[in-house]
Amino acid sequence: GENVEQHPSTLSVQEGDSAVIKCTYSDSASNYFPWYKQELGKRPQLIIDIRSNVGEKKDQRIAVTLNKTAKHFSLHITETQPEDSAVYFCAAPYLGGGGADGLTFGKGTHLIIQP
Amino acid sequence: KAGVTQTPRYLIKTRGQQVTLSCSPISGHRSVSWYQQTPGQGLQFLFEYFSETQRNKGNFPGRFSGRQFSNSRSEMNVSTLELGDSALYLCASSLGGANNEQFFGPGTRLTVL
Numbered sequence: 001g002e003n004v005e006q007h008p009s010t011l012s013v014q015e016g017d018s019a020v021i022k023c024t025y026s027d028s029a030s031n032y033f034p035w036y037k038q039e040l041g042k043r044p045q046l047i048i049d050i051r052s053n054v055g056e057k058k059d060q061r062i063a064v065t066l067n068k069t070a071k072h073f074s075l076h077i078t079e080t081q082p083e084d085s086a087v088y089f090c091a092a093p094y095l096g097g098g099g100a101d102g103l104t105f106g107k108g109t110h111l112i113i114q115p
Numbered sequence: 116k117a118g119v120t121q122t123p124r125y126l127i128k129t130r131g132q133q134v135t136l137s138c139s140p141i142s143g144h145r146s147v148s149w150y151q152q153t154p155g156q157g158l159q160f161l162f163e164y165f166s167e168t169q170r171n172k173g174n175f176p177g178r179f180s181g182r183q184f185s186n187s188r189s190e191m192n193v194s195t196l197e198l199g200d201s202a203l204y205l206c207a208s209s210l211g212g213a214n215n216e217q218f219f220g221p222g223t224r225l226t227v228l
Contacts, residue, residue, distance in 0.1 A: 001160070001173065034216070043219040043220060043221050043222060044158070044205070051214070094171055094173065095171055099213040101211060101217060102162070102163035105158040105160075106157070108158075
């Protein structure tokens with residue numbers, strides 16, 4: 001199955017600053033890259049995703065970029081707020097481009113927003 | 116629409132026992148995926164069911180199995196429980212075409228003593 005590496009494992013930023021989380025994947029056939037946010041004691045929730053036919057996608061303060069040649073994708077959060085504090089997971093299809101819905105997740109980044 | 120539900124929410128078992136967890140997907144969703152979440156290993160893919168067939172399987176031993184019913188509800192079973200099976204087990208449902216958004220349930224917290 002697909003292998004996803006995520007960095008950093010912990011990220012502390014001042015409120016109002018930007019945060020960037022990076023992931024790499026191994027299977028060049030992978031074509032779907034979602035990002036999930038998990039608050040303490042809650043279920044993971046999709047915040048943004050990108051498919052391999054685009055290089056960047058933005059939704060208000062959140063953006064994701066994809067570099068297929070280098071096989072990496074990144075999450076960018078601008079003007080961070082206290083409610084952004086959570087664990088963020090990147091993911092890619094477990095079967096690469098294999099037409100199923102199971103995901104391989106990165107190990108997660110604990111984002112801490114300092115007041 | 117009601118969200119994904121899982122039962123039970125908490126479970127305590129002893130080594131050697133077996134356990135069955137249940138997941139009810141969002142109405143209209145035909146795919147159910149199962150994940151194990153632990154502090155050390157993060158979220159790991161167990162398997163995915165689509166239209167009552169296992170479509171995809173992660174790298175877990177045969178003690179972990181699952182099934183899906185005609186109404187898309189899914190169960191997973193773990194036999195001969197080990198201490199290392201203690202984890203949060205999450206299921207997620209999706210429409211099922213491929214690469215669709217997955218909606219997670221609240222999870223079942225399994226503790227093996």
